Amino acid sequence: MNQKKERGLWELYLKDPEKADAEIWGRKAEPFSRRGFLKRTGLTAMALTIGSYIPFFRNMPSGMIPLAIADSNQDKIIKGKEEITVLNDRPVNVEPSAHLLDDDFTPKEKHFVRNNGLPPEVEDDPNQWTISIDGEVHKPLKLNLEEIKKKFKHHTYALQLECGGNGRAGYYPPAKGNQWKFGAVGCAKYTGARLKDILEAAGLKDSAVYTGYYGADLHLSGDPEKVSISRGTPIPKALDDHTLIAWDMNSEPLPHLHGFPLRIVTPGWPASTSPKWLKKIWVRDRIHDGQKMSSYRVPKFPVKPGSHVSVEDMAIIESMPVKSLITNPQTGGSIPQGNLFDIRGHAWAGDRYVKEVHVSYDFGATWKKAKLDNPINQYAWQNWKVSIQLPKKGYYEVWARATDSEGVMQPMVVPGWNPKGYLNNAMHRIAVTAF
Ligand SMILES: Nc1nc2c(c(=O)[nH]1)N[C@H]1C(S)=C(S)[C@@H](COP(=O)(O)O)O[C@H]1N2
Ligand SMILES: [Mo]
Numbered sequence: 001m002n003q004k005k006e007r008g009l010w011e012l013y014l015k016d017p018e019k020a021d022a023e024i025w026g027r028k029a030e031p032f033s034r035r036g037f038l039k040r041t042g043l044t045a046m047a048l049t050i051g052s053y054i055p056f057f058r059n060m061p062s063g064m065i066p067l068a069i070a071d072s073n074q075d076k077i078i079k080g081k082e083e084i085t086v087l088n089d090r091p092v093n094v095e096p097s098a099h100l101l102d103d104d105f106t107p108k109e110k111h112f113v114r115n116n117g118l119p120p121e122v123e124d125d126p127n128q129w130t131i132s133i134d135g136e137v138h139k140p141l142k143l144n145l146e147e148i149k150k151k152f153k154h155h156t157y158a159l160q161l162e163c164g165g166n167g168r169a170g171y172y173p174p175a176k177g178n179q180w181k182f183g184a185v186g187c188a189k190y191t192g193a194r195l196k197d198i199l200e201a202a203g204l205k206d207s208a209v210y211t212g213y214y215g216a217d218l219h220l221s222g223d224p225e226k227v228s229i230s231r232g233t234p235i236p237k238a239l240d241d242h243t244l245i246a247w248d249m250n251s252e253p254l255p256h257l258h259g260f261p262l263r264i265v266t267p268g269w270p271a272s273t274s275p276k277w278l279k280k281i282w283v284r285d286r287i288h289d290g291q292k293m294s295s296y297r298v299p300k301f302p303v304k305p306g307s308h309v310s311v312e313d314m315a316i317i318e319s320m321p322v323k324s325l326i327t328n329p330q331t332g333g334s335i336p337q338g339n340l341f342d343i344r345g346h347a348w349a350g351d352r353y354v355k356e357v358h359v360s361y362d363f364g365a366t367w368k369k370a371k372l373d374n375p376i377n378q379y380a381w382q383n384w385k386v387s388i389q390l391p392k393k394g395y396y397e398v399w400a401r402a403t404d405s406e407g408v409m410q411p412m413v414v415p416g417w418n419p420k421g422y423l424n425n426a427m428h429r430i431a432v433t434a435f
Contacts, residue, residue, distance in 0.1 A: 055394040059363035080255065081109060087178045091115035091220060091228075092257065095183035098428065099330035101346070104383060105158055106186035108255045114163050114184065116292070117228030119256060120216040120277050126253065126261030131245075135212070135283035138203030145247060145261055151201070152193035157242055157267075158380035160187040160348045162320050164270030164296050167424025170414045173306045175421025182325060182428055187346065187381040190265050192246030195281075196239045204235065204283065211238045212288035213264060213275040230290025231273050233266055235283075237318075242267050242379045245278065267379035268350040270296055270317050270422070287316070298418040305417035319350030322410055323425040324357055324384070324402035331430035337393050344385035345428070347372070349404035356403045357384040361396045361432075364412060370400075390434035401427045 076086040084096040095112045103110070122129070127146035134140040143151075165177055166184035178184075211232035219226035237243060244265045247254060254260040259276025266273040272292065287293070297314035324347035335341050347354040353375065358367040370386035390396055403409045414426045 053394040054396075055392050056362040056365070056396065059365040078113070078257075080257070081113065084110060084112070084183070087180070091117055092119075093178045095180055097330070098182050098325050098345075098430070099327055101183065101186065101325060102327035102344070104187075105250060106188050108188070108249060108252075108258065111186040111188060111249075111258065112163065112180075112184045113257045114178070114271065115217065115257070117217040117219050118222075120218060122216075122256065122260055122277070126247070129261045131262065131278055131280060133198065133202045133281045133283070135281075136205040136208035136285050137199070137283050138205060139201075141198075141202045143198070148193055148198070148245065148262075149247070152197045154191060155194060155241075155244060156189055156191040156248075157244065157377045158187055158189045158375075159242060159244070159265050159267035160185065160379055160381045161265065161267065161271040161274055162186075162323070162348070164272055164317050164320070164422045165420070167414075167426065168421035170424045170426060171305075171417055171421045172414075173417075175419060177421060184271075185323075185325070185348075187348070188249050189251065190244055190246035191248035191251070192244035192262075192265070194241060195243045195245050195264060196241065198245060199235075199238060199281075199283070202283075207285040208235050208283045209286060210234055210284040210288045212282035212284050212290050213273075213278065214280040214282070214290070215259070215263075215275045216277040216279045227291045229272060229275075229292045230288070231275065231293060231296065232282075232284065232288035232290065233269060233273050233318075237266060237269065237273075242377070268319055268348075270320060272296055295420060296422065297420070298422055299416075302416050303418070307419075309419055317422060319352070320348075321415075321423055321425040322349040322352065322354060322402050322404035322408055323347065324354070324400045324410065324428060326398060326400050326428050326430050329430070329432065331432075334433040334435050335390060337390050337434040340387045340389050342385055342387055343370075343398055343400070344383065345400060346381040346383055347400075347402035348381040349402065349408075352408075353378075353405040354382045354402045355405050355407070357386075358401055358403075359386050359388065360399045360401075361388055361390060363397065364399060367401075390432065393434050396432045396434060397429050398432055399427050399429045 081094050084094045087093040092113050092115045096110045100110045130144045132142050163184035166180045169179040169181050214230050219228045246265050262278045263276045296317050299309045300315050326345040328344045347357050357370040357372050360367045370384040372384045375382045401410045410425050410427050
């Protein structure tokens with residue numbers, strides 16, 4: 001269909017929707033489902049769904065679905081996380097929409113929660129909470145929180161935590177597990193001791209290669225013999241200055257859902273390596289083989305979507321890939337045409353830094369460089385912002401893409417499929433209408 005005809009149909013639709021429908025489909029239009037929509041692309045179909053003309057429609061990648069706005073059917077609420085979407089309440093898994101992550105440091109009310117099991121009951125006096133450090137160490141230790149606070153230097157860093165499965169909802173065929181969209185990420189300020197200082201107090205043997213972490217949460221079955229999750233990292237990551245045994249989040253004791261009274265924060269790596277309700281650190285002479293160590297893996301080579309990949313052909317995920325989020329405005333908003341307005345958000349890149357962020361509002365035809373801040377410390381996300389002006393009335397999408405310090409950029413579409421749906425760092429898009 002040519003542009004003139006498309007536009008004509010759109011104008012007809014505004015005057016007489018039934019007649020326009022009849023011209024487009026030869027019958028009454030049906031409400032669009034996500035799937036039905038894919039079959040009937042074409043400008044008018046899209047515009048009808050969105051309810052607005054699309055000035056840059058010629059640039060739209062074919063088959064790309066415009067963001068037809070939030071499907072928030074909030075029927076469950078978790079106390080202390082009232083604003084954010086509940087994916088599951090047993091175990092608790094909640095995620096905020098992107099615009100709720102606008103703060104420089106994520107408040108506890110808006111930080112996602114990912115539980116694999118049932119949080120333990122914790123007594124009110126956290127000082128007696130005891131952890132053990134054993135395995136490949138010269139001096140196995142048992143330390144309670146009071147001793148940890150007294151013996152080791154305190155450090156506060158803003159640290160970015162992202163679930164390895166953030167973005168899983170974008171994969172097709174779908175992977176099992178929580179269908180996270182964009183919100184399984186946060187950057188809060190954590191206060192604690194360096195894990196490094198504690199491991200050094202225990203004295204690592206030459207045979208130490210990996211950590212194995214255990215939390216006090218209960219397996220979903222309630223069986224105390226079963227472990228819901230036990231992950232770890234190679235020793236060099238555990239010795240990073242920013243890997244903390246943390247007791248405070250944003251200058252308050254860790255909330256119960258985030259691991260009160262003690263958790264490890266391994267920033268920049270899948271957040272599954274940041275155990276909550278920490279009880280034990282087992283220093284291993286081999287790659288840890290705890291519960292879920294074999295799950296957080298991706299194929300070593302590209303695979304056909306939907307295929308089975310054996311564990312030997314998968315590699316354990318380490319640093320998370322470069323990614324960005326548009327936190328303002330909220331998707332679905334409207335803005336006066338021709339007015340300058342701010343687009344802003346955060347960007348992060350696992351163990352790397354973010355070098356540049358670019359924004360497009362014409363479906364990727366042109367890009368504008370954003371002003372990007374340095375992180376307040378390594379592993380904090382970086383804030384960015386840019387002013388744009390939408391040239392005329394209609395529907396737009398704002399896309400953001402970050403490039404890391406090694407020159408690696410976010411993909412425009414969902415990256416290589418993997419069986420568990422990890423590491424989707426496709427660009428974030430929001431829908432904006434100019435009036
Ligand atoms: N003990 C324990 N630690 C855990 C988990 C868990 O289920 N139990 N989930 C992990 C996963 S998969 C993620 S993504 C992060 C989520 O941290 P948050 O709930 O504080 O956001 O915690 C990690 N630490
Ligand atoms: Mo996770």
